[in-house]
Amino acid sequence: MLFKDQVDFVRQHLKKNRLRVFTTILATTMGCAFLIVLASIGFGLQGSMERGILTDQTVTEIEVYGDPQKKIDVDAIRKMDNVRAVVEKTNAQLSANVKFEERTNSVPVNMTDFDNEEKIGSKLSEGRLPQNSDEIVVGYHFAENLLSKAELKEQEKLYEESAENDTTSTKQAKKLGYKESLVGKTISVKLQDYDNDKAINKELTFKVVGVSEKPAKDWLIKNTILFSHELKGEFYNIYKASVKDSKNIKAEKDMFYPEIKVHATNLEAVKGVIAKLKDKGLSVYSVTEQLDDINVIFLAFKVGLIFVGTIAVLIASIGIFNTMTMAVTERTREIGVMKAIGASPKLIQRLFLMESAWIGILGTAIAIVISYGISFLSNWLLPIIIDMATDSKQFQEADIVFSHIPWQLILVASAISIGVALLSGWRPARKATKIDVIQALRQEL
Amino acid sequence: MIEIKNVSHTFAIGKKGKEKKVPVLKDLSFGIARGEIVSIVGKSGSGKSTLLNTIAGFMAPEQGSIVVNGQETASMNEVTHAQFRLENFGFIFQNFQLMPGLTALENVELPLKIKGIPSAKRKVKVKELLQQVGLENVSDHYPNELSGGQQQRVSIARALVTNPPILLADEPTGSLDSETEQDILLLIQSLNKALNLTFVIITHDEEVANIAHRKFRMHDGELVKEVL
Structure with missing residues (x-):
């Protein structure tokens, strides 16, 4: 049929x-x-x-952690196959007390290698990446946290009034801060050791050349400054000079914590790079591993x-x-x-x-x-x-x-x-x- | 055309385990030539339908051989036998056995569909046959819209549609009145003459049996030739 x-x-x-x-x-x-x-x-x-x-994360990004007592050989990682760039960020045990016009803000000191940031295509909401060590990139929420004395008082008052309702206070606080673009503006910075109540007297000036992109998650606040990693030595020297008793001076390795991010060439290469990094005795975290789980x-x-x-x-x-x-x-x-x-x-x-x-x-x-x-x-x-x-x-x-x-x-x-x-x-x-x-x-x- | 040699068959009757074997076909041997009309008459239970069923391949005899068109059919498997039936036999049943959901045309068309003949070719052949049996005007009627005689004509057209050399008819006029019976018998005779078809007719009606060239009488599983 x-x-x-x-x-x-x-x-x-x-x-x-x-x-x-x-x-x-x-x-x-x-x-x-x-x-x-x-x-x-x-x-x-x-x-x-x-x-x-x-x-909020790049799939090709691998965070690397080493033995705190040993320096990670970043150059060796850079030379590995399928590695596009290695970004070495440094978090210091210092905060930066910022002054701009009559406004102030206090942020942690973070340093990075801007050449590698450019290689991995770091995005900004405004401006460009720094080319010199006296140029900086500020976080997306940096300007709105740059408050005058009156605004600081107002903010405190608002927080107290609406202690039970966080949403309202945050919304109102958003209205405060510097409203115009900071790109091209010069700010002055005084460093402050986390263990000290007072800022170090030496005043440094930096030009804001870029503002980081808006965080993907609404609840993330980026009130930061990214300095050039070239300033590491200078910052340490300023800190050292400010400590009166030489016995209390922290060693450089205790002052700065490296945060190394390896960027693989593509998603397929991530697993191979992770394996090689683990072979070197390094601990790694990658979003792909989390996704696998x-x-x-x-x-x-x-x-x-x-x-x-x-x-x-x-x-x-x-x-x-x-x-x-x-x-x-x-x-x-x-x-x-x-x-x-x-x-x-x-x-x-x-x-x-x-x-x-x-x-x-x-x-x-x-x-x-x-x-x-x-x-x-x-x-x-x-x-x-x-x-x-x-x-x-x-x-x-x-x-x-x-x-x-x-x-x-x-x-x-x-x-x-x-x-x-x-x-x-x-x-x-x-x-x-x-x-x-x-x-x-x-x-x- | 058909050679039946020493065919015997028994039926098991009674409860399982306590069955009695009753012989229904007893060492039958006879032949049917091409173009011949052979009738087998007998009372109910004489074994005539069993004989037809063994020839048709609906059941295999316990003993003996049946050769049709030079091919031994008693030992064929079900699939081969189905194909063999399609090529060699046409069937005319007492109660017509038409598909109630199909029209007269579709009923006649069915064997050609099973054979895998394309639609256009089928339609030509079916129309030609319906005309031959005088039913061209009721081709789109369903079986329940046709008279008994018309239904049997559809059944004959269906039996002829694949051009089989042998037609097996089991009480072909059993459900018809005497006038219609005559029409059907005339049709069988004219088809036999025109197409040189072989007919094996099983009947209990002497009048029907008498249209055959040879007549056999079946009694208790045995076959006796009668002079017409």
Whole structure:
């Protein structure tokens, strides 16, 4: 029998029992849609978590920690294969007390190698990266924390007044600070040892040439200054000169803590670079390693969800089994006639299997469409409902995806659903092939 | 055309474990030539339908051989036998055995569909046959919209559609009135003459049996030739 005729034959029979076929397809649709939607929660939450991790971090970035007593050989790391750049940031045990016009601000002293920052493509919201050691980059929130004496008092007052409501106080505090661009302006800085109450008298001046980019997370405040790493010696000398008792002078290694970030050439190279760094006895942290751990957990979670969903599909398959068994029983005489006039048992089996496959395919196709609809609706409505319940706008602003349906999930769900449909149709189809022609032809019309 | 040699068969009757073996075909041997109409008459339970079923391959005899068109069919497996039936046999049943969900045209078309003949070719052949049996005007009617005689004509057209050399008819007029019976018998005779078809007719009706070139009587599983 030609394939087209087989399809026609199956369609004709499905049409005969519309209601029964419809309810069976409905059960298959519900089972498959349940499977897809359930598993999509795993995919959605995993995606949201991955995005949360990656938003503020570069995937090719590897943080390196060494023995505090030994200096990390940065040059050797730079020479490693697949290393694009190594950025050595230094955090000092010093704060920088800033004065600009009549405004002041106090920030930790952070130093970096601007040449390498340029190599890794560090982004700024304004201006450029420094080219000399008397040029600096200030953090995105630096200007709004540059407060006059009156503003400082006002801020303190605001904090006291709205101690119970942080959101309001922060919003109002945002109105304070320096409103214009600091790029091109010169600020004066006095260093202060963390262990000392007073700032060192020596005043340094720096030109602001850039402002760092806005942090990806709203709650992150970047009130910082990035100095050139070339100033390390000068800062240490200023500190040393300020300490009266030479016994109390901290060693340089205790004053400055290095923070080394290795940037691999691409995502694929990250694992190789991490392995080499570990071989050198260094401790590393990379977002990719964190993602690997998360992926393993979510894989188990998703497999669990798919398993639960598959149970729903299996329950639906009982419907297919019943429908097909009924079909075989009802059509015993017809099957007998077909066998009598020359239809082979294989053809009979194929026709019944096609019928159950058709129920499976149609049910799955409808389930896919419905699942996308449910997924879209849940991503749109759930944040609104949760925010309404919690009286906030956290979820709507956080861009959390509750449900995501990747094509791989569609493939797996379709394979399970259609596979189960075929399996449930298998026994009735076999039963059809075993129908005795003589007995079948004796059946009353 | 058909050679039946020493065919015997028994049925097991009774409860499982306590079955009795009842012989239904007893060492039958006879031949049917091409273009011949052979009728087998007998009372109910004489074994005539069992004989037809063994010839058709619906069941295999316990003993003996059946050779059709030079091919031993008694030992064929189910798949081979199905294909063999499609090529060699046409069937006319007492209660027509038409598919209730298919029109007259679609019923006649069914064996060609099973054979894998393309639609355009099928339609030409089916229309030609429906015309031959005088049903061209009711081709789109469903079986329940046709009279008994018309249904049997559809059944004959379906049996002829694959151009089989042999037609096996089991009580072909059993469900028809005497007038319609005559029409069907005339149609069988004219098809036999026009297409040189071989007919094996199983019947309990002497009048039907008498249209055959040779007539056998079956009694308790044994076959006796009768002079017409």
